Amino acid sequence: MAPNDSDKPIDSMIGPNAEGALGAVSQDVIWNHDHVLDLDDFSFEEIESVISLAGKMREVLDRRIARAPILRGFTVINLFFEPSTRTRASFELAGKVLGADVISVSANTSSVVKGESLIDTVKTLSAMTADAIVMRHEMSGAPYLASRYTRASVINAGDGSHAHPTQALLDIYTLKQRLGDLKNKKIVMVGDIAHSRVARSGMWGFSAMGAKVVLCGPPTLLPSGFSVNERPAHARSALPDVDIETDIDVAIKDADVVMALRLQKERQQGGLLPSLHEYSRLYQVTSERLSKAKSNHILMHPGPKNEGIEIGGDVASGSNSTIEEQVTNGVAVRMALLYLIAQKNRGRIN
Amino acid sequence: MNTVAVSTVLDDVAVGRTVRRLAHEIIEFHDGVDNIVLVGIQTGGAMLTSLLVVEIEKIEATNIPWGTLDITLHRDDLGLEIPPVTLAGSNLPDIDGRIVVLIDDVLFTGRSVRAALDAINHLGRPEAVRLAVLVDRGHRELPIRADIVGKNIPTSFGDKVQVTYDDQIGSSVVLLRQEMINDGT
Numbered sequence: 001m002a003p004n005d006s007d008k009p010i011d012s013m014i015g016p017n018a019e020g021a022l023g024a025v026s027q028d029v030i031w032n033h034d035h036v037l038d039l040d041d042f043s044f045e046e047i048e049s050v051i052s053l054a055g056k057m058r059e060v061l062d063r064r065i066a067r068a069p070i071l072r073g074f075t076v077i078n079l080f081f082e083p084s085t086r087t088r089a090s091f092e093l094a095g096k097v098l099g100a101d102v103i104s105v106s107a108n109t110s111s112v113v114k115g116e117s118l119i120d121t122v123k124t125l126s127a128m129t130a131d132a133i134v135m136r137h138e139m140s141g142a143p144y145l146a147s148r149y150t151r152a153s154v155i156n157a158g159d160g161s162h163a164h165p166t167q168a169l170l171d172i173y174t175l176k177q178r179l180g181d182l183k184n185k186k187i188v189m190v191g192d193i194a195h196s197r198v199a200r201s202g203m204w205g206f207s208a209m210g211a212k213v214v215l216c217g218p219p220t221l222l223p224s225g226f227s228v229n230e231r232p233a234h235a236r237s238a239l240p241d242v243d244i245e246t247d248i249d250v251a252i253k254d255a256d257v258v259m260a261l262r263l264q265k266e267r268q269q270g271g272l273l274p275s276l277h278e279y280s281r282l283y284q285v286t287s288e289r290l291s292k293a294k295s296n297h298i299l300m301h302p303g304p305k306n307e308g309i310e311i312g313g314d315v316a317s318g319s320n321s322t323i324e325e326q327v328t329n330g331v332a333v334r335m336a337l338l339y340l341i342a343q344k345n346r347g348r349i350n
Numbered sequence: 351m352n353t354v355a356v357s358t359v360l361d362d363v364a365v366g367r368t369v370r371r372l373a374h375e376i377i378e379f380h381d382g383v384d385n386i387v388l389v390g391i392q393t394g395g396a397m398l399t400s401l402l403v404v405e406i407e408k409i410e411a412t413n414i415p416w417g418t419l420d421i422t423l424h425r426d427d428l429g430l431e432i433p434p435v436t437l438a439g440s441n442l443p444d445i446d447g448r449i450v451v452l453i454d455d456v457l458f459t460g461r462s463v464r465a466a467l468d469a470i471n472h473l474g475r476p477e478a479v480r481l482a483v484l485v486d487r488g489h490r491e492l493p494i495r496a497d498i499v500g501k502n503i504p505t506s507f508g509d510k511v512q513v514t515y516d517d518q519i520g521s522s523v524v525l526l527r528q529e530m531i532n533d534g535t
Contacts, residue, residue: 029435056437060423065472068423098423339423343435 029053031340035147035154038163039204047208051173053336054329061097061332069099074342077130078104079121080157081112081137086303086327087157087166091134094334100131100342118142119149126150132341135159140197153341164197166337167302168205170330174322175257177329178298183210188251188293190285191261191310194221194272198302199261207240214243216251217261217283220272248283255293259300260285260311276309286312290320298322353530359485359503359511360524368484368500369398373405375498376451376482385477386449388416391466392438395419395454397515397522398484402453417442419452424465442473450476455513457483460494485524487511 029052030045039047060068076095078088088104095102105125107113112121118137125133130152135143140160147154158164175182187206189199193215206213215226224230226244245251252258263279273279290297299321307313316323360368380386383406390399396418403416420440452466463481470479482498487505503526505511510527 031435053437056420056439059440063472064474067472068469070423070425340435 029340031344033341034344035143035156036165036337036341037143037147037154037156039165039168039201039208040163042165042205042208044208044210047169047172047205050169050333050336050340051176053339054169054173054332057335057339058329058332061328061335066097067099068097071095071098071100071338071342074098074100074131074338075129076100076102076132076134076338077125077128077152078102078134078157079107079125079136080104081107081135081142082158084136084157086330087136088134090327090330091155091157091334091338094331094338097331098335098338100338118146122146122150126152131345132338153345155337155341158197160197161195161200162197163201164302165201165205166330166334167198168201169337170326170333171202171259171300171302172205172209173333174300174326174329175298177325178322179256181210182206185211185256186214186254187211187257187259188214188216188255189259189261190216190248190251190283192221192263193217193226193261194223195264196261198259202259203240203242207242211257212243213240214245214251214255216245216248218273218279219246222246248285248289249292252285252289253292255297257298257300258285258290258293259302260305261302262304263306263310265306280309284308284310284312285315287315287318290315296320300326303327355528355530357526357528358523359526360501362516362523365484365513365522365524369401370405372482372484372498372500373402373409376402377406377409379480379498380449380451383410383412383414385447386414386451387443387445387476388414388451388453389442389445389466389470390416390418391452391454391462392418392420392422392440394456394513394515395452396438398455398513399453401522402482415443415448419466419469421462421465421469424468426461426465440469440473444474445470445476446474447477450479452479452481453483454481455484456511457481457486457494457496457499458489458511460490460492463494464492484513485511 029049031049060066078091080088092102092104132153132155133150134155134157135146136157137159140162142159143154143156156163156165179185189202193199199215203213222244226239226242297320299315301311301323305311305316307316377383388399388403390396399416403414406414418441420438422437450470454462481496483496484500485503486496486499487503489507503511508529512525512527513522515522
């Protein structure tokens with residue numbers, strides 16, 4: 001500052017902003033995972049570590065040439081037994097931005113079609129010296145099985161109705177960007193809870209961050225045993241403490257965050273719903289219903305969305321919606337995870 | 351048995367003097383500060399940059415754009431040294447068409463500067479990139495040299511040059527750690 005204009009405020013736009021400009025906030029990274037299978041074994045500090053790194057990765061991603069080749073020589077294999085647009089593209093991009101070699105294998109064009117088992121497929125990819133296998137499978141628990149037969153780190157990109165940890169992490173990152181802190185925030189997940197791996201991983205992640213989670217949907221799409229009171233004694237701590245509500249208008253009241261979940265039409269053969277029309281009338285997240293949430297509420301959807309079924313088209317593209325932010329943040333979170341796994345494999349995290 | 355000798359190469363008064371001279375040299379080198387952006391390499395260079403910004407703004411009576419650059423993700427020494435897992439992060443103003451004065455505290459092998467040049471290349475297209483350092487200790491492994499040097503310190507390859515910063519009083523000290531071979535007498 002010049003002595004003759006010392007009363008002039010420092011132009012905060014031209015220097016780094018106060019938050020961590022000089023690396024003052026670079027707290028130690030806490031990370032204990034060889035694999036990323038679900039968030040049920042993630043501590044608050046571990047989630048914070050991922051989110052903090054994701055913020056730094058987002059800066060790299062926003063560069064004109066998004067390339068920071070710290071993962072040169074690191075091989076990521078995407079192994080997808082189920083369709084995916086955003087998760088697969090997101091992992092591919094995350095790996096490539098960091099300079100890793102990324103290849104994608106779809107089950108329907110692989111030797112799985114010839115009858116090769118999951119274990120053999122994983123062993124084969126492992127023998128090609130894959131460092132990380134990103135796996136999506138229609139069977140709950142498949143990545144856990146795979147992780148026992150490979151030296152590579154397995155990242156669960158969605159297994160059946162069970163878990164989708166990277167989605168939950170990107171949702172937490174997106175919410176922290178908007179809200180700063182999730183403590184005591186009311187997060188309502190609406191829709192097909194029974195089939196939703198997003199809801200299950202979200203429950204763990206949001207609860208670990210101190211949020212209050214409410215699950216809402218028709219009784220046939222709410223799994224029994226989710227409510228603490230319905231759980232048998234031995235399973236009290238098997239899931240985080242969440243509230244269950246079948247009336248969407250009650251659930252949404254004063255919510256900080258509303259997450260609409262995709263109605264999984266491909267998993268609706270069991271006659272759980274009388275009709276799609278009735279479902280959308282009773283459970284669609286509409287602007288009218290959102291008016292009961294907090295005025296600065298955040299609307300999320302993990303995608304892909306069925307507009308006009310679980311979510312109204314107008315609110316999906318409204319100013320409270322973070323749907324596109326979630327997608328961009330997803331790449332940053334997956335960059336952070338690949339980086340952490342690589343550093344752990346290289347012996348840089350004990 | 352070997353012992354480590356620690357000597358103070360520049361005390362806080364000397365560092366203060368050198369930083370002021372660096373500030374003057376940066377201004378002189380560029381005929382003012384019109385089009386320049388100071389970019390400090392995390393984390394030592396970033397601390398030094400914050401000191402230089404204060405001095406330059408005092409001299410030129412104007413605000414000067416500056417930023418910080420984390421080069422961890424651009425390093426080439428994986429498997430040799432242990433880079434930090436934690437990232438300090440980058441925070442830069444627009445560098446397109448400007449003269450970037452890259453700042454680091456100690457210039458040694460030149461590999462950090464190489465990584466920083468890569469990162470800058472991905473962030474935009476500056477008109478030119480200059481390099482200013484507090485200490486040049488020699489032993490370059492790449493064809494890189496500094497345009498502006500605070501102090502040249504002759505060292506052995508195995509020596510360590512450490513710049514310590516005190517946030518509270520904004521002063522810093524340059525220490526030289528040398529491993530002395532004790533001949534047993």
